[in-house]
Amino acid sequence: MTQPPGRGAGGGSEGAHRALVGLVMAATVRIHRPERGYVPDGSDRGFLGSGFFIAPSWVLTCAHVAMEGEGRHVNVVFKPDPGSAETAVEGTVVAALPESRSGASGAGGWPAPDLALIRLLRPVAHPCVYVTERPAGMFGGGSVLYAGWTDGGSGQLTRFSGRCQVMGTFGDWAEDDEQMRLDGDRMYPGLSGGPVVDLARGEVVGVLKSRSDGATGGTSIGVERLRTLPVPPGAVAAESDDPYQAVFHAHDRYHADRHTSSVGTERTWADVQRELGAGAGLALSPQQRADLLGRLAELPPPLSTRSLLGLLDRLPDTHPSEYHAAPRGWRDGLGALYDAPGGDGALELILRYCMSAISAERPYVLPSTQDAEASLWDWVKRMAEERLSRKFRHELAGLRYNDRHAPGREHARTPAPTLEPARTRSAPFVLLELEPRGWEPDRYDWRIGVDRHAGDVLPVAEDSRGTALDALPARLAGPLAEAFRRCDEPDSRAMLQVVVDRSLMELEVDAWRVPPDGRPLGVLRPVVIRCRDRGRWPADDGTDEREARWNRTVSAAMRAAVVDCEDGMRVPVPVVEELRGLAYETVPVLCRPGDPAHPEAAAGLGRVLDAGFGVALWRRRAAEPVAVCTEFHRSAARSVTEAGTADQLPRKIHRLRQGVHAGRAEMFWSDGVALLYQDPHHPLPGSGDEFLEAP
Structure with a gap:
């Protein structure tokens, strides 16, 4: 496989390669069938295959791995570093390509592209890989790293990595069955779904699909195949409406945030890519690319693939239609520019693309969209001031201030928002006061009332005998149910205001399950905190200022x-x-x-x-x-x-x-x-x- 001219040095120290392997392995997971109880460290109970964190709370794997779970549910098990304990988190398969094994050749097979996205069902901290934004076939060299989990014939699951050479492809490049052929290292059962990494550029380019019938090698699917995920049938009104955009916007923000953070001294993916001599052609360093992709990810996505292709087609020396997995997000469009001629022209092309992204028609607009446009413009202006001519900078300023999209145009594709039912500000709410008993640690008196009008609180129940903290949810279940019954409407559940001393501000009443087998209170209704001790105020203006602050927050x-x-x-x-x-x-x-x-x-x-x-x-x-x-x-x-x-x-x-x-x-x-x-x-x-x- 040839390397496009001017695309990465393909070098890097042995230390950089070791750091790259560490980053990959930390984000690699194993996938199990959902089973009750803890999955023991290294246990193969219900083991299905491998996968990797592609974005916060998102795992990419093979469809033939993920869809072997129960009802699209799996357990994701990972260990972020060698010395840490394993974590098991339940996940659900949000999308599979294709959705069924219909048409698969051979027993147990799954048709290409054989990819699946798993979303975790609870928040947990974990590292993520860096996924290439380049089109298919643009690799820095012929060597790739692959990783995953396997027992290697030993009976004990362990993380595994190896290196292979890209030998070419088989399948039709215009269809979904194109796969990369890998050879040169032995592949064990269980590695399917693991990441395949371009060693020259330090970025994930594929997902390991199968191992060869022979002694070595196998196949992988290019990650660009995720661009073929189904497009939402209706209007997109939020990033989360389209899993593709949700995953890659989160991916790019993750890496930008870690690159720009001053906390910690660990190597980031951008740091390792710089040591490898990688980058966005000759135009951007890995750090500049991470920063730019993070800013692009703050914008609403392109209106459609068609609109993005049209935008790219209007740029000089670009041929976006030549790539069979058409670009779908801003990052994909940027990756299509990396094979442009080097020098100042390459950076000019990227900056023109950014200006097009700033002024593009939007599928929706958020309160933060204007700030995101301004942030991207600041980046463009800074890059131009450092490296490009005054004439080009003048042209960019004209694009920014003279060719803005028409106000309101972005709303043409977005349905009118559904307004919530009008509610009066005097809607009744429930008051729960918790008062610690100073002479009995961890025991509390409590009172429950209903506030129907300002200052008019009707009592419901109270107990001044002292209730243990862990017994409060069960003890309060009945009185709270009665109070809520007096306030709730069919279309609106009343707010719970929890009154506590400063020492109890951290108490998670919203996480209480009342009754114990029910859902958390904060899921069922709004739960807020009020502090009994609000502190001292200057006698001359304290009360007025406090009320003025509140009045401003409800009127502006x-x-x-x-x-x-x-x-x-x-x-x-x-x-x-x-x-x-x-x-x-x-x-x-x-x-x-x-x-x-x-x-x-x-x-x-x-x-x-x-x-x-x-x-x-x-x-x-x-x-x-x-x-x-x-x-x-x-x-x-x-x-x-x-x-x-x-x-x-x-x-x-x-x-x-x-x-x-x-x-x-x-x-x-x-x-x-x-x-x-x-x-x-x-x-x-x-x-x-x-x-x-x-x-």
Whole structure:
């Protein structure tokens, strides 16, 4: 297989190759039939084959592996590094190519392309591979790395890797049955579904499909075949509507976030690719490419393959129609440009493509779309200023400011939004007050009431005998059911407001199952936190300022501000006076408070309360010290913007919790998020008088 001119050095130190193998192996998983209980380390019980993490919460494997599960459900087992324990997570097969083995040749076979995407059903941290955006056949050399899980004849499953030479292809390039022929190393049962990696460029180019009947070699399917996943039949109104776009947007954001993060010192895929001498032809370094793909992934996808092909066709020296797996996403279009002539012309072509992406017609528009366009323009402008002529920079500025798409045009393809039923702001809600008994650790008094009007709370039940924390969900099941029955409407479940002391702000009432065999409370209805002790306020303006902040969040568009994390590093939450200087419509977001051992954890949330904010978001799960939290920042800000006003935010968080429970990977970032909701127009009973007196 020949190497296109000017495409990667094909070199790299032995250390770079070892690092590449480590990155690949860390993201490689084994797939089992779903079985109750823990899958023992190395056990072959229900073992089906291999796979690999292609994006956060997404696994790519062979269809003949994934579809051997039960009802499209499998267990994904992985070990991110040699010293860690194995993790088993249930997943569901979202798509298979093809969906059945009809037409397969030979016993037990599955027709090409024989690919499947598995989505995890709960959030878990894990590494991901880097997948090529190049068209089929554009490899840096003839050698590939393959990896997977096998017992190798020993009876104990273990991770395995090897190297092969690409010997060519067989099958029709215009059909789905084209496969790469590999030879030169022995392949064992169980490796099917594992990644095939271009060693010269350090990127996954295929999925191992089969092993040869002979002693060595086998076949693999090019990852570009995922472009043939079915296109959604209706209008696409969100990234998650199209699994292809959801997976690769998440993939590109993952690698961009890790490249730009200042947390941790481990080699990223971009670092290893740089050491290998790889890149996007001669135009972009691996780091620049990762940054660009991350910015493109913030945009809504192209309107259609047809529109993307038309955009590419209008660029000079491009021939997108020559590739049999037509480009489908922005990353695919970028990869089609890598065989253009080198020099400044190659970079100019990429920048023109970016400008086309900025001004393209959209299938939908998000509140963050304008910011994504501005971010991509900043990247284009910076690259042009560093390397290209003033004349070309002037042309780019004209494209940016004179050839913008017509306002409103992007909405022509999107159906009118379905509006939620109008609701009054005085809708009743349930109050649950938990009060710790200082003389009896881990025991609590509680009261339940229904707030029908501002300050008018009707008691439902109470208990001042002290209930153990782990017994609270079962003990409260009956009283809460009665309170909810008094408030719920057929189309709307009432909000639960949980009143606690500052010491209990981390209590996950939304995760309680009431009754024990039911779904979590936060999945069934909006659950928010209210703090009994709101802190001291200056006597002259404290009360007015607190109410003014709340009034602003319910009358104007809110905006989020992360106050405890910068560039992935924990920073102290600003002092109260500095927080009070933030705009009234600001919603503080705390990224790293979920570590009770850290002295700043409780203090930071306390400062937010003392500063008079009625609305705030924080995640209660302790983040890993080197965790990349860009996705949390991005998604929290988007959710606040999409909610619009404070009265809509509880139901926005409720929908996110429903999504996490349903296994929607695009919502996993919100796992463990809590919402502070201090409405001063609904004062807590007991703030001036005693709380509740049951009759």
